[in-house]
Amino acid sequence: xxxxxxxxxxxxxxxxxxxxxxxxxxxxxxxxxxxxxxxxxxxxxxxxxxxxxxxxxxxxxxxxxxxxxxxxxxxxxxxxxxxxxxxxxxxxxxxxxxxxxxxxxxxxxxxxxxxxxxxxxxxxxxxxxxxxxxxxxxxxxxxxxxxxxxxxxxxxxxxxxxxxxxxxxxxxxxxxxxxxxxxxxxxxxxxxxxxxxxxxxxxxxxxxxxxxxxxxxxxxxxxxxxxxxxxxxxxxxxxxxxxxxxxxxxxxxxxxxxxxxxxxxxxxxxxxxxxxxxxxxxxxxxxxxxxxxxxxxxxxxxxxxxxxxxxxxxxxxxxxxxxxxxxxxxxxxxxxxxxxxxxxxxxxxxxxxxxxxxxxxxxxxxxxxxxxxxxxxxxxxxxxxxxxxxxxxxxxxxxxxxxxxxxxxxxxxxxxxxxxxxxxxxxxxxxxxxxxxxxxxxxxxxxxxxxxxxxxxxxxxxxxxxxxxxxx
Amino acid sequence: xxxxxxxxxxxxxxxxxxxxxxxxxxxxxxxxxxxxxxxxxxxxxxxxxxxxxxxxxxxxxxxxxxxxxxxxxxxxxxxxxxxxxxxxxxxxxxxxxxxxxxxxxxxxxxxxxxxxxxxxxxxxxxxxxxxxxxxxxxxxxxxxxxxxxxxxxxxxxxxxxxxxxxxxxxxxxxxxxxxxxxxxxxxxxxxxxxxxxxxxxxxxxxxxxxxxxxxxxxxxxxxxxxxxxxxxxxxxxxxxxxxxxxxxxxxxxxxxxxxxxxxxxxxxxxxxxxxxxxxxxxxxxxxxxxxxxxxxxxxxxxxxxxxxxxxx
Numbered sequence: 078x079x080x081x082x083x084x085x086x087x088x089x090x091x092x093x094x095x096x097x098x099x100x101x102x103x104x105x106x107x108x109x110x111x112x113x114x115x116x117x118x119x120x121x122x123x124x125x126x127x128x129x130x131x132x133x134x135x136x137x138x139x140x141x142x143x144x145x146x147x148x149x150x151x152x153x154x155x156x157x158x159x160x161x162x163x164x165x166x167x168x169x170x171x172x173x174x175x176x177x178x179x180x181x182x183x184x185x186x187x188x189x190x191x192x193x194x195x196x197x198x199x200x201x202x203x204x205x206x207x208x209x210x211x212x213x214x215x216x217x218x219x220x221x222x223x224x225x226x227x228x229x230x231x232x233x234x235x236x237x238x239x240x241x242x243x244x245x246x247x248x249x250x251x252x253x254x255x256x257x258x259x260x261x262x263x264x265x266x267x268x269x270x271x272x273x274x275x276x277x278x279x280x281x282x283x284x285x286x287x288x289x290x291x292x293x294x295x296x297x298x299x300x301x302x303x304x305x306x307x308x309x310x311x312x313x314x315x316x317x318x319x320x321x322x323x324x325x326x327x328x329x330x331x332x333x334x335x336x337x338x339x340x341x342x343x344x345x346x347x348x349x350x351x352x353x354x355x356x357x358x359x360x361x362x363x364x365x366x367x368x369x370x371x372x373x374x375x376x377x378x379x380x381x382x383x384x385x386x387x388x389x390x391x392x393x394x395x396x397x398x399x400x401x402x403x404x405x406x407x408x409x410x411x412x413x414x415x416x417x418x419x420x421x422x423x424x425x426x427x428x429x430x431x432x433x434x435x436x437x438x439x440x441x442x443x444x445x446x447x448x449x450x451x452x453x454x455x456x457x458x459x460x461x462x463x464x465x466x467x468x469x470x471x472x473x474x475x476x477x478x479x480x481x482x483x484x485x486x487x488x489x490x491x492x493x494x495x496x497x498x499x500x501x502x503x504x505x506x507x508x509x510x511x512x513x514x515x516x517x518x519x520x521x522x523x524x525x526x527x528x529x530x531x532x533x534x535x536x537x538x539x540x541x542x543x544x545x546x547x548x549x
Numbered sequence: 550x551x552x553x554x555x556x557x558x559x560x561x562x563x564x565x566x567x568x569x570x571x572x573x574x575x576x577x578x579x580x581x582x583x584x585x586x587x588x589x590x591x592x593x594x595x596x597x598x599x600x601x602x603x604x605x606x607x608x609x610x611x612x613x614x615x616x617x618x619x620x621x622x623x624x625x626x627x628x629x630x631x632x633x634x635x636x637x638x639x640x641x642x643x644x645x646x647x648x649x650x651x652x653x654x655x656x657x658x659x660x661x662x663x664x665x666x667x668x669x670x671x672x673x674x675x676x677x678x679x680x681x682x683x684x685x686x687x688x689x690x691x692x693x694x695x696x697x698x699x700x701x702x703x704x705x706x707x708x709x710x711x712x713x714x715x716x717x718x719x720x721x722x723x724x725x726x727x728x729x730x731x732x733x734x735x736x737x738x739x740x741x742x743x744x745x746x747x748x749x750x751x752x753x754x755x756x757x758x759x760x761x762x763x764x765x766x767x768x769x770x771x772x773x774x775x776x777x778x779x780x781x782x783x784x785x786x787x788x789x790x791x792x793x794x795x796x797x798x799x800x801x802x803x804x805x806x807x808x809x810x811x812x813x814x815x816x817x818x819x820x821x822x823x824x825x826x827x828x829x830x831x832x833x834x835x836x837x838x839x840x841x842x843x844x845x846x847x848x849x850x851x852x853x854x855x856x857x858x859x860x861x
Contacts, residue, residue, distance in 0.1 A: 174802055302650070466823070
């Protein structure tokens with residue numbers, strides 16, 4: 078069930094009032110939301126709801142056991158068993174075939190021929206996000222940051238809550254479980270903000286991302302060699318806008334929907350293409366993932382505590398594993414490695430302490446923004462390319478400079494501008510409109526979303542492509 | 550904030566923001582480095598920074614001057630004689646992409662073929678209210694005037710049917726299959742109305758058991774319809790098979806054209822990954838050339854092109 082569909086609109090039209098009717102009966106409300114979330118998930122595959130349940134139950138029991146054991150070998154063993162269980166599940170479904178193929182190819186390259194079978198099972202949707210939610214809970218309990226909950230219902234609710242289930246944002250267990258204790262206060266709902274997040278998200282996904290994808294970017298990446306250098310440059314920027322509009326749309330809608338149901342999710346994007354360094358970019362892009370990687374991978378690896386070389390190694394490991402988290406492909410690993418290398422270089426230069434004032438001058442800031450955006454856009458090519466041949470063809474054609482004509486139509490140019498506006502429109506404009514919306518009469522409050530959704534559906538292309546991050 | 554003017558003046562406003570189009574939290578925290586008031590610069594430092602920016606800008610502009618805009622001399626007009634349309638759902642995009650790359654890699658057919666992409670994702674013969682393919686294919690024929698049309702459809706048709714007049718037939722209703730057969734006939738008749746050669750691609754093996762059974766049933770319906778119409782320019786093309794023999798079994802990884810084991814099917818278990826598209830193209834291009842030759846077209850054969858079945 079995709080957010081921008083009639084199916085979801087009907088689903089939410091049922092879930093929203095019932096949730097608030099049950100608000101005084103917290104346990105029943107949570108039961109209802111768990112049932113609704115499993116129904117939401119079952120829309121893709123009914124059988125994988127069992128996997129979702131089994132993962133939640135397993136982590137619930139492991140956490141309870143971790144909470145009861147005192148520090149020692151048994152507790153450590155149980156903790157690593159829980160980690161291995163979660164990662165094993167992810168590895169089995171997502172990475173097994175990739176590693177088998179890579180292993181077989183490597184052996185064949187040196188003259189050995191082996192036969193290893195592949196697994197032909199569908200990748201359970203959202204398994205990466207489910208795993209990260211579960212790991213967050215287990216690790217926090219192990220560290221003593223969080224007491225294990227005795228309520229299985231709370232864990233089922235935390236892991237399966239439908240707004241974040243499929244593509245995040247990754248909500249920390251301690252932040253979410255604290256919200257499940259009692260009824261939610263309707264006064265805390267920021268109606269204007271939630272409605273504008275949902276409508277803005279729909280616009281970004283249905284209009285900008287969909288048109289940009291089907292009318293321009295997909296064609297460019299299908300056969301880069303058949304395009305002009307100029308189109309490849311536009312294709313690179315187009316994908317930068319596309320992936321932002323697609324993914325941020327999902328999380329905006331998820332945050333808006335969760336807030337309408339009374340729950341707070343963390344911020345996931347903060348104008349990422351305004352970043353003036355790669356480090357700054359990762360503070361603004363998929364913030365819930367980057368902070369997860371920092372807290373549960375980079376810092377446990379040693380962070381920056383053991384000298385320069387160890388810090389660089391930890392950055393590279395974190396970024397490459399972060400890249401691989403996106404999918405079983407060498408391209409994702411390379412993408413993560415590129416970002417890791419950029420972070421290492423920035424850190425190396427940052428440590429020299431040279432000309433700090435010059436670096437912060439307006440001209441230097443503009444230059445740093447420009448360089449960062451170019452780097453991020455170039456790196457997206459590796460992320461989007463479906464194979465090594467694709468990005469090789471992309472860059473060899475781009476730098477051949479053989480043809481500087483463009484196939485961009487005026488319509489696509491308008492979509493580009495709309496995409497760019499997502500980073501240019503002053504935030505206070507939205508604040509003003511939200512405030513007006515909050516002050517408006519009830520009929521206006523009802524009419525505005527209907528009119529906007531109607532206009533978006535009229536302008537929408539046929540068929541809605543799944544969100545890019547669904548595959549992760 | 551001291552960014553008063555210039556292209557990055559808007560950046561400063563973010564600090565005051567609660568959230569924006571891309572931001573979402575009432576407690577948004579921003580990078581201190583970016584929004585920190587810049588230290589006062591000496592005139593020398595200011596000059597250096599502007600020079601740095603200017604030099605970088607100049608370096609970035611060099612490629613634009615080295616390569617004249619739209620090197621028209623190099624965009625030689627193709628000597629197009631044969632137009633091939635790819636029409637149908639998202640699966641036809643896999644054929645189109647693979648053939649596009651294969652043709653582009655072979656200089657000889659590159660100047661012979663013009664490929665037209667007419668895939669409409671998430672469509673099929675069931676939902677005439679979204680795209681009514683019998684009408685759409687006629688529009689493609691009128692607009693593109695193909696010599697040959699490659700059709701792949703049926704992937705999204707496990708649902709109720711809405712025909713061209715808006716009449717609905719429920720999914721699972723006893724009359725559903727007959728209604729669907731009727732839609733297939735309408736579509737194929739529309740496709741051959743222009744006398745183009747029409748190749749109807751059989752649906753390949755799918756990972757999901759139900760989807761695979763459905764694909765097999767659709768393939769039989771396509772064959773039935775083609776036999777019933779009996780037009781000499783309408784052909785059914787057996788689906789591509791990894792093993793090349795019956796029965797085909799689904800495999801998401803397989804030997805790609807470079808001999809390495811790579812992902813050939815996409816994670817959804819229905820579509821093809823890039824390397825799989827190339828395998829599809831290796832299979833389909835000889836079929837296309839064979840059909841064109843059979844219809845009396847002179848198709849240049851290049852030494853490095855996949856050979857037709859007859860030549861094998």
